Amino acid sequence: MVLDNLGSSLRGTMDKLRGKSRLDEEDVQEIVKEIQRSLLQADVEVDLVMDLSSNIEERALNEEPPGGTSARDHILKIVYEEMVEVVGDSTEIPLEPQTIMLAGLQGSGKTTTAAKMAWWFSTKGLRPAVIQTDTFRPGAYEQAKQMCENAEVQFYGDPDAEDPVQIARDGMEATEDADIRIVDTAGRHALEADLIEEIEEIERAVAPDRNLLVLDAAIGQGAKAQAREFDSAVGVDGVAITKLDGTAKGGGALTAVNETDSSIAFLGTGETVQDIERFEPNGFISRLLG
C-alpha cells in the first residue's frame, strides 16, 4: 500500500473514511484541507500547494474508484500519484565513471554531502574522489579532508591555493585514477554575483556529467530563487536534501525540483559519512504529508 506511514493527522482523517465506498464532497474537502495544511507546514510553496490540491480535489470528485477499491484507498492513491507527479522518481545516478558537481549556499551541507556521496559510491564498488574547491569558507579544506579519511576515499584540495578554478583543474588531473569525481564548490550566504560567476567557471573547468543542488531541509520558501539561479547558471539535474534527521520536512526540495524540472537524488540524515540515502518517493511524500 502506498503512503503507509502517513502522519497521524491525515491518517486520522483518512481513517474516518473506512467502510465508505464513495466519497462525498465534504469528505474530499476535509482531506484536501488537511493536505494543504500539511504541505504548507512542510514549507512547500503556496502556488504549488494550490495546484496540487486542486488536482487532487478534481480527481477525487470525478474519478470512480475501481471495483473493489475502498474510497479511502482510492483517494490515497490519487494523493500519491499527484505528489509523485511533482516529486518524480529518484534522479538517475548511473554506477559508471562520471563527474558530479555540487552547488548550494554556505552551510547547506555541500562538503558533508560530497564525502557522503563518495562513501556511497565506494559501497557500490567504484573508486570515488572528492575535489574540494571551496577557498571561501575557513575550515572547508580540513573538514572535507577529514570526512574523506573517514569515508576512506581519495581527496584532493589545496589549502594554500586561492583560485578555486585552478584547484578544480589541478584536482581533475590529480584524481585521474578515480572513476567518480565529486566536485565541492564554495557557497556564500546569499546568491551573490561572484558566487554564480565562480561556479560557472568551475563548471567549465570540470565539465560535470551532472550538477546537484544541495539544499538544507529547512530552506522553505527560499528554495525557489536559489533553484532558479543555480539552474540558469549551470543547470540543476538533481537535488540533495540535507538534515532530514532534524524536524524540517524538506518541502523546499519540492519547490526546487518543480522549478528546475529535476528530481531528488540523495537524502542526508546525519553528520557522519554513512548518513546518506538514495531518494525514494514513498517515504518522502509520507513525511511531507505527515
Ligand code: GDP
Ligand atoms: P557547506 O558549507 O555547504 O559545505 O556545509 P557543511 O557540509 O559544512 O554542513 C554545514 C553543517 O551542517 C555542518 O555542521 C554539518 O555537519 C551539518 N550537516 C550537513 N549535513 C547534515 C545532515 O544530513 N544532518 C545533520 N544533522 N547535519 C548535517
